[in-house]
Amino acid sequence: MADLPIECLIPDIRLALANRHELVLEAPPGAGKTTRVPLALLDEPWLAGQRILMLEPRRIAARAAAERMAEVIGETAGQTVGYRMRMDSAVSKQTRIEVVTEGVLTRMLHDDPSLAGIGLVIFDEFHERSLDADLGLALTLEGRSLFGELRDAPLKVLLMSATLDGQRIADLFNRDDAAQATVLRSEGRQYPVSLRYGNAYRHEQNTVDRVCAVVQDALRDETGSILVFLPGQGEIRRCAMSLANSVAKDVIIAPLYGDLSLLEQRLAIAPAPLGQRKVVLATSIAESSLTIEGIRVVVDSGLARLPAFDPRTGMTRLTTKRLSKASSQQRAGRAGRLSEGVCYRLWSESQQAELAAYNEPEILQADLSAFALQLLRWGVTDPGQLMWLDSPPDAAFQQALDLLLALGALCRDDNRLQITAHGEAMASLPVHPRLAHMLLKGGEFGAAPLACAIAALLSERDFGPRDSADIQSRLAVLLGEQRADRQQQGIVARLKKQQQQYMRILAQSADIKGSATDIDAGVLLAYAYPDRIAKQRRERGRDYVLSNGRAASLNEADALNASPWLVVASLGGTAGARSDFIQLASPLNPAHFGGLLANQVKTLEQADWNDDKGRFIAERSDLVGSLVWRRQILNTISAEQKITALLAFVQRRGLSVFDWPESLVQWRARLMLAAKLDCQPGNWPDLSDEALMNTLAEWLAPYLDGVNSLHDFKRLNLGDILAASLDWPQRQALDALFPERFAVPSGSHIKIDYSQTPPVLAVKLQEMFGCTVNPAVGNGRQPLLLHLLSPARRPLQVTQDLAGFWQGSYHDVKKEMKGRYPKHPWPENPLESLPTARLKPRGT
Numbered sequence: 148m149a150d151l152p153i154e155c156l157i158p159d160i161r162l163a164l165a166n167r168h169e170l171v172l173e174a175p176p177g178a179g180k181t182t183r184v185p186l187a188l189l190d191e192p193w194l195a196g197q198r199i200l201m202l203e204p205r206r207i208a209a210r211a212a213a214e215r216m217a218e219v220i221g222e223t224a225g226q227t228v229g230y231r232m233r234m235d236s237a238v239s240k241q242t243r244i245e246v247v248t249e250g251v252l253t254r255m256l257h258d259d260p261s262l263a264g265i266g267l268v269i270f271d272e273f274h275e276r277s278l279d280a281d282l283g284l285a286l287t288l289e290g291r292s293l294f295g296e297l298r299d300a301p302l303k304v305l306l307m308s309a310t311l312d313g314q315r316i317a318d319l320f321n322r323d324d325a326a327q328a329t330v331l332r333s334e335g336r337q338y339p340v341s342l343r344y345g346n347a348y349r350h351e352q353n354t355v356d357r358v359c360a361v362v363q364d365a366l367r368d369e370t371g372s373i374l375v376f377l378p379g380q381g382e383i384r385r386c387a388m389s390l391a392n393s394v395a396k397d398v399i400i401a402p403l404y405g406d407l408s409l410l411e412q413r414l415a416i417a418p419a420p421l422g423q424r425k426v427v428l429a430t431s432i433a434e435s436s437l438t439i440e441g442i443r444v445v446v447d448s449g450l451a452r453l454p455a456f457d458p459r460t461g462m463t464r465l466t467t468k469r470l471s472k473a474s475s476q477q478r479a480g481r482a483g484r485l486s487e488g489v490c491y492r493l494w495s496e497s498q499q500a501e502l503a504a505y506n507e508p509e510i511l512q513a514d515l516s517a518f519a520l521q522l523l524r525w526g527v528t529d530p531g532q533l534m535w536l537d538s539p540p541d542a543a544f545q546q547a548l549d550l551l552l553a554l555g556a557l558c559r560d561d562n563r564l565q566i567t568a569h570g571e572a573m574a575s576l577p578v579h580p581r582l583a584h585m586l587l588k589g590g591e592f593g594a595a596p597l598a599c600a601i602a603a604l605l606s607e608r609d610f611g612p613r614d615s616a617d618i619q620s621r622l623a624v625l626l627g628e629q630r631a632d633r634q635q636q637g638i639v640a641r642l643k644k645q646q647q648q649y650m651r652i653l654a655q656s657a658d659i660k661g662s663a664t665d666i667d668a669g670v671l672l673a674y675a676y677p678d679r680i681a682k683q684r685r686e687r688g689r690d691y692v693l694s695n696g697r698a699a700s701l702n703e704a705d706a707l708n709a710s711p712w713l714v715v716a717s718l719g720g721t722a723g724a725r726s727d728f729i730q731l732a733s734p735l736n737p738a739h740f741g742g743l744l745a746n747q748v749k750t751l752e753q754a755d756w757n758d759d760k761g762r763f764i765a766e767r768s769d770l771v772g773s774l775v776w777r778r779q780i781l782n783t784i785s786a787e788q789k790i791t792a793l794l795a796f797v798q799r800r801g802l803s804v805f806d807w808p809e810s811l812v813q814w815r816a817r818l819m820l821a822a823k824l825d826c827q828p829g830n831w832p833d834l835s836d837e838a839l840m841n842t843l844a845e846w847l848a849p850y851l852d853g854v855n856s857l858h859d860f861k862r863l864n865l866g867d868i869l870a871a872s873l874d875w876p877q878r879q880a881l882d883a884l885f886p887e888r889f890a891v892p893s894g895s896h897i898k899i900d901y902s903q904t905p906p907v908l909a910v911k912l913q914e915m916f917g918c919t920v921n922p923a924v925g926n927g928r929q930p931l932l933l934h935l936l937s938p939a940r941r942p943l944q945v946t947q948d949l950a951g952f953w954q955g956s957y958h959d960v961k962k963e964m965k966g967r968y969p970k971h972p973w974p975e976n977p978l979e980s981l982p983t984a985r986l987k988p989r990g991t
Contacts, residue, residue, distance in 0.1 A: 151179030156333045157187045163329040164267070164303055165193055169320040172307045174333035176477055177438065177484045180307050181208075181271055182215045185228075185244045188267060195300050197266030199244045200255075204277045206232045206248055207405060207412050208437050212271075213237070213246040215438075233577045234648045249279030250577065253521050256286045257574070260525075261294035267303045273316070274308040274473070276508035276536075282518055285533040286525060309477060319536055338483040340445075340490050348494040354378070354448050355385045361446050361491050362390060362426060366398065369489055371443025372418075372425040374433060374481050378467050379452040380404050380608055383428045390426060397422065403429040403439075406608055408641060416440065431470070434477045438484070445482040445490040447475065449498075451506075456514040456543055463514045464720065472502045508537050515539055516580045519547035520556055523566040524574045553677055554584040575656050578602055578649075585675035586649065590659040592743070594666035599649035600625050601671055603642045605716055609731060610638045617707050618668055618716060618733045669735035670743050672714035677747050679715040680735065682774045686711070691729070694772025698726040710734040740769065740776050747771055752781065754788045756796035762856040763793060786852065793851050794843050802836060806861045814866065816901035817885040818873070824925050826884055832872040846872065884925050892918045892982035899924070899931065905947075909934040912943055912960070913972055916982040919950040938968045953977050 153174055163170045174180040185199050203209035213230035217223055224230060229238035232248040247255075255262065262268070268287055270280055284306075291302045306316050317328035345361070358375060365373055377383050383402045390400050403415035418440035419425035427439055431451045451470050456463045470478070475492070482488025492499070510518075518539065522530060530539050548564065551557045556570030566574070573583035582602045589598025604621055611621045623629035624639055625646070631639045653659060673680055681691035681699060689701045689708050699718060701707055712735040720727035740748050754765040765781040765788070797804055815834050822831035839846070850868055854860060873881070888896040893914035900907040908922055908931040915935065923930045935944040935952070943960050946952050957977060965973040972987050974980040 151183050152177070153179040153183050153333050156331055157183070159331055160184060160305075161188065161191060163331060164188065164191065164305065167329060168301050168303045169317075169328045170303075170305045171314075171316045171320075171328060171330045172305060172333070173309070173330065174307065175309050175337065176434070176480055177337070178333045180333070181212050182219065184305070184307065185269060186216055186219065189227075189243055193300065193303070194266040197264055197300065198242070199267045199269065200252065200262070200265050201244065201246045201269040201271055202249050202252055202280065202283060203246055204249060204272050204275045204280060205405060205432055206235070207403075207432060208272070209246045209248050210235075210409070211416060211437055213244075216244065216246075234645065249277060249283050252283040253279065253286065254575075254577075256283070256290055257521070257524055260286075260290035261297050262287070262290065262302055263298065265302065266300060267305060269305045269307060271307050272309065273306045274505075276506065276510070278509040278513045278515075278518055281508065281510045281535060281537070282521060285535055286521075289525075289533050309473075315536065319534055337480055338485070338487045340479050340483040340488045342479065343489060343491050344496045344499070345491070345493045346495060347498060348449060354450065354493075355382050355389065357493055358382075358386055358446060358448055359389045359393075361493065362386075363393065365444045365446060365489070365491060366394060366424070366426075369444045371485075371488075372427065372439075372441040373444040373446060374427045374429060374439060374442045375446045375448075376433065376478050377428055377430065377448050378450040379430060379465070380406065382448075383430070386428050394426070397424060399423055399425045401425055401427045403427050403433060405430075405432060406638075408637065431474065433481070434474055439481070442481055442484065443486060443488045445478055445488070447478045447490060447492050449475070449492060449494045453506075453512075454514075455512045464718075469502060471504060471506045472499070473505045475499065475502060510535070510537055510539050513543075515543045515547040516550050519544060520551055520566070520570060520574050520580050523551070523557060523564065524571065528564050550678070551580060554580060554674075556580060556584070572656055576652060578606070581675040582606075585671050586653050587657050588674045589666070589671055590653050590657045592666050593660040594671060595650060595653055595659045596646070597622070597626075597666065597668065598671050599646045599653065600642075601668060601675075601716075602649050603645035605731075606645060607638060607642055609717070610635050611731075614702055615705055615707070616701055616729045616732045617705070618672070618731050621731075622668060666743070667736075668733040669712075669714050670739050672716055672733050673735060673739070673744050673747065676714055676716060678772060679718070680747075680771050680774065681713040681715050681729075681732070682771075683711045683713075690726075691715075692774065694774050696773045699729050700726055701729050701732075707732060707734065712737050737776055740771060744771075748776060754781070754784050755792045756799075763789065763796075763854070765789070790848050790851050793854055794848065797843055797847065798840065802839060804857065804860045805863060805865045807865065811866045811869075813887065813899075813901050815869065816906075817881060817887075820901060820906070820925070820929065821881055821885055824928050826880065826925055826928075828876045828880055831877065834869060834872070885929075886924065889922055889924070889931070891915060891922070893984045894982075895984055903932070905929060905932045907932050907934055909936060909940075909942075911936045911938065911940070911984060914982050914984050915949065916972075916974070916977045916980040918982070919953065919978065921947050921949045937964060938971050 160170065160172065172180060185201055188194065188199065203212060209230050209232055213224045213228050216228040217226065220227060222228065225237035225239050226241055228244045229242040230236065230246040231238055231251050233250065238245055270284060273280055287304060295301065314330055317330050320328040354377070358377065362373060362375060375386070377386060383404060387400050387402055394400070399419055401415040403412065415427050416437060416439055425441065427433070433439060449470055450467050451474070452465050452467050454463045455466045479490040482490045527533060530544060548557065551570065556567060556573050557564050558567050569587065572587055573580050576583040576586060578586065582605060586598050586602055589595050600622055604618065604625060624631045624635060625642050678693065678695040680694040684690045684692060687708055689703050691699050691713060693699055693715065699715060707713060713732045714735050715729050715732045717731035718727040719730050749770050751768045751770055753768060757764045765784045767779045767781055769776045818831060818834055822833065846868065850863060885901070888898050889908055890896050891910050891914050895914055897908055897910050900909070906924065906929065910933065912935040921930050921933065930947045933946050933949060934942045935946070937943050943964070944952055944956055961973045970986045972980065972983065
């Protein structure tokens with residue numbers, strides 16, 4: 148191992164950790180930091196015989212690192228060097244270096260926050276910024292701060308990263324320490340890599356076809372084995388199938404992703420046999436965590452499939468994204484480990500310049516349910532109490548708390564959140580809180596084997612047919628009720644093993660009761676996904692509404708379309724879409740809402756206006772989230788309940804629910820004018836819209852007894868109801884001071900329009916001859932605005948100065964109108980002419 152690039156930095160690493168308790172080490176992939184540094188520190192005096200704990204972001208990398216270190220010192224994993232991860236471990240009493248996946252550290256910290264017996268915690272590949280790594284670091288630093296005095300020797304922390312800004316991490320350590328954390332950098336060993344760009348990439352292009360074509364070119368033009376980066380398992384399987392039918396017999400096609408068996412993973416990592424070449428089809432797992440022997444050529448699709456949590460829907464979706472510049476550099480570097488290499492990039496050089504510098508940390512885009520549960524278990528309700536490189540988003544954290552409350556993992560005590568005993572049990576299980584809740588319920592109700600089978604099934608990729616979302620068919624294969632076909636046998640064997648491991652863990656964490664006959668997959672999934680209970684929109688239709696309000700649909704030919712109720716375990720779709728696609732679900736018997744799932748039902752008695760039906764309805768609704776399970780009409784409700792509901796409806800809809808005839812509009816305007824001018828006898832009621840809405844209970848409530856529909860509101864005599872607010876003197880004064888009509892000089896009684904300000908009197912010009920005083924109401928206090936009309940009743944003049952009009956503008960009007968309307972009088976002196984509403988007498 149002396150030729151590893153990291154070797155020259157080992158003395159500095161030893162010195163830095165001897166003088167300080169934190170160190171940041173930047174070293175590119177292939178430098179040897181993962182396998183060399185822990186072994187080099189094993190006999191340091193400050194370690195004093197304690198263990199080294201090294202965290203790896205992936206299981207395959209943890210196992211490979213432990214096995215490689217054990218091989219270097221001539222041992223097997225489980226002796227001096229061991230590993231521990233979910234469902235698998237190889238450790239013993241003599242283990243000094245323990246390689247663990249990140250979730251294991253969190254559980255260790257809960258068991259012993261001081262991490263007694265551990266002298267150094269190494270966070271490897273920290274640049275990947277997994278959620279568990281960020282949580283593990285925050286809890287490690289907090290535990291050291293709280294319990295450091297209880298330890299015999301200080302706990303040291305080493306962060307190893309390939310591309311992350313090391314100084315930024317060091318600054319995190321420096322927040323509570325005046326001394327500056329050390330940052331060491333290794334240049335690594337990298338042979339030149341020739342970059343070959345493709346054409347500008349578009350998302351609608353077929354990634355598999357393009358990758359397979361480039362792999363064929365690389366096999367023809369280059370030597371050595373090839374590492375191909377693809378976004379996910381689906382593309383890997385399709386690419387493997389395509390290449391298997393086209394490459395030479397001496398080429399081995401080796402998939403590499405996390406769900407493969409240990410044997411399959413080792414085949415991908417191992418060097419190709421002599422005289423053969425290997426094409427490794429990998430996800431981003433091969434960027435930095437693993438060393439794959441014999442690789443000289445990299446083919447990079449430029450894509451990665453990452454989970455992204457959508458707080459708006461409460462769902463995590465796998466999204467295919469462009470990789471970052473840092474990831475593209477790491478991928479390309481895989482071609483230069485052994486000699487000069489080649490990297491084929493399926494995108495253009497201009498697109499490379501547009502890539503983001505780094506991947507977004509998982510803490511900023513993940514489902515925080517498990518994260519929040521671990522914090523509450525630690526006693527932290529506010530993430531701001533701990534130190535983070537990036538703080539978790541408030542909206543996602545609150546949504547996680549809401550889910551944990553719904554699952555019974557948390558409760559409120561004096562408005563303070565606390566973890567419950569059920570939550571403690573959930574946190575001890577190595578699965579998502581949803582599945583932990585389901586497992587515990589399954590054990591409680593005597594359905595542990597079925598619950599563990601479902602948990603195993605949901606922890607792996609789906610092996611069922613694409614045209615059916617029915618989880619029952621998958622469970623039938625897993626539980627041995629139906630025979631697995633040849634292609635399913637490998638994954639079914641792994642699932643059965645996982646189910647057995649869940650059974651063992653559950654038996655250690657909870658009381659498991661005898662078998663039950665009334666618990667089915669639908670009930671268990673409803674415990675895990677209470678927000679994804681689904682109700683069919685129409686009988687035997689493919690469209691459903693989820694209890695969280697989202698829309699979802701099945702494949703049109705799916706037999707589940709016959710199920711009125713479902714529980715959805717897996718959804719697909721795109722962010723921002725109105726509807727999602729149901730990928731995995733189980734039928735649900737709604738009768739369970741009256742028994743096993745009764746705690747998910749909320750009863751709402753509603754005496755309210757139904758906008759859809761346009762009438763008042765009193766009913767009792769049993770709701771599952773936003774879904775109505777059943778309704779019952781309430782025939783007896785109090786008059787007070789009804790009036791309260793009807794008043795609330797008017798508050799929502801406004802005064803437009805009433806019929807407002809023109810006469811009532813004018814009457815209210817007259818009254819409001821009287822109030823404005825403060826005319827005698829005074830104390831005029833305020834009948835403005837705002838005042839009426841604020842006093843509905845006073846003037847409207849007595850008249851609502853017979854109101855049940857919108858038509859009934861229209862039938863109310865609103866004029867009589869509002870007039871009741873006036874006493875007799877006020878009614879007389881209103882009619883006298885502000886009459887509906889005004890007697891003009893011609894003898895006509897013209898209606899006044901009080902709805903305008905000032906009130907308008909629209910009258911034919913000839914009916915005002917001889918009048919020089921402008922008409923007014925309110926004892927002359929409110930002049931009317933005259934609209935002097937033509938014989939066609941079009942305004943010729945708008946004025947409040949009638950005398951001025953006769954002396955001025957009238958003569959211009961007369962010149963224009965006399966020829967147009969010769970049968971109507973247009974005298975030279977209108978003040979001496981008799982007012983008339985008629986035509987000129989014949990012969991004049």
